[in-house]
Amino acid sequence: MATRLNQPARARKSLPLTERDLADLERLRGHTPERDALADLAGVVVAEGVTEAALLHMIFTAGLRAIQEKAEELAYASAAADRLASGEANEIRRIARRRRPSWADDD
Numbered sequence: 001m002a003t004r005l006n007q008p009a010r011a012r013k014s015l016p017l018t019e020r021d022l023a024d025l026e027r028l029r030g031h032t033p034e035r036d037a038l039a040d041l042a043g044v045v046v047a048e049g050v051t052e053a054a055l056l057h058m059i060f061t062a063g064l065r066a067i068q069e070k071a072e073e074l075a076y077a078s079a080a081a082d083r084l085a086s087g088e089a090n091e092i093r094r095i096a097r098r099r100r101p102s103w104a105d106d107d
Helices: 019-029 033-042 052-098 102-106
Strands: none
Touching: 019 033, 019 052, 033 052
């Protein structure tokens, strides 16, 4: 199991679940491709007979990891857009410096 699951719980929170949520949770209890994907995303090895609390914690961990990865992706995209915008501005200035002024041909 994940290192965080080996630490003592500091709090227990209630989690409202719909009928569909309960069905999804039940599907994750069995040995399914979804459960394998969850274990991979949560970075844990899932033992048989995992408790509901541990399963919910794995879902929480996987969700946090996905959120962190998405935040990094958005930050990289923003940085790339800033660099591109800065590069375009520099390119426009470079072209403007090479361009002869219109009055230069009046000689």
